[in-house]
Amino acid sequence: MKKIVIAIDGYSACGKSSTAKGVASVLGYTYIDSGAMYRAVTLYFDRNHVSITNTQEVKKALENIDITFIVNDKTGLNETYLNGLNVEDEIRKMYISKQVSQVSMIKEVRVEMVSQQQKLGKKKGVVMDGRDIGTVVFPDAELKLFMDADIYVRAGRRQQELLDKGQMIGLEEIMENLKERDRIDTTRKESPLVKAEDATIVDTTFRTLEEQIEEVVNLALSKILDGDSTQLELE
C-alpha cells in the first residue's frame, strides 16, 4: 500500500501528539514528536548553561547534541534520548516548557532540527507533529492537519497530564505558559506557526481523542487509496 507523510501542526496542548500516536499505531506508521527534539535541545542548553544570544556557543552546543528516538519495548512508543540518556520525562517538565520557545526561535537550532526531521521522514510512512511540519519540514506532505482547541480546555488537559505524572501545577500557570508559547511560536521570524494553505483544521475542543484519531485515520486512508483503484476495490 502507498505510504504517505502526515503532518500535524497547531497550538500547544490541543491533542497533536496523542492523535499522531494513535493514527501511527492504526496505520502501522512511525510517530515522530518534533517538539521533543526542541525540548531535548532546551534541556542540553539548560544543563550546560548555553547562552542563547551567543551564536558561537549555540553552534558548538548543537555539534555536541545527539537526539535519538528508541522504542520502549513495554509501551511500543518512541522515547527521546539525549546523548544516550533517556530524557522522555525530564523534557516534559515545566522548567523546560518555560524555556523551549525561546530556544526554538534560534535560526541555527531550527536549521539543524529541520534537517534531522527531514531525514527521519525520508522513507514516508510517518506521522510527525509540531509547528512547522506542513509548512517547512514536509511542504509536500500528502496530508496536513492544523489543530486547535479552546485555551481553557487545553490547559485543563495539560494539567491532568502533568498530575498523572505526579506534578501538581496550577491552571493559571499552565495557561500562561501555553499562551506565551503560542505567542512566541506564531510571531517568531524563523518558520512561525501558521496554518499551511492546504491543511485541514481539526478543532478538538468538543471531541474525544478516539473521535480525533478516527477522523484523521479516515482522512489518511482517503489519501492513501487516492487514485489506487485496486485498493479501493479490495476495501
Ligand code: CDP
Ligand atoms: O506538547 P506541547 O504542545 O506542549 O509542545 P511541543 O510540541 O512539545 O513543543 C514544544 C515547543 O517546541 C513549542 O512550543 C515550540 O516552541 C517548539 N517547536 C517548534 O518550534 N517547532 C516544532 N516543529 C515543534 C516544536
Ligand code: CDP
Ligand atoms: O501534542 P499537543 O501538545 O498538541 O497535545 P497532547 O499532548 O497530545 O494532548 C494533551 C492532552 O490532552 C493529552 O493528555 C491527551 O490525552 C488529552 N486529550 C486530547 O488530546 N484530545 C482530547 N479530545 C481529549 C484529551
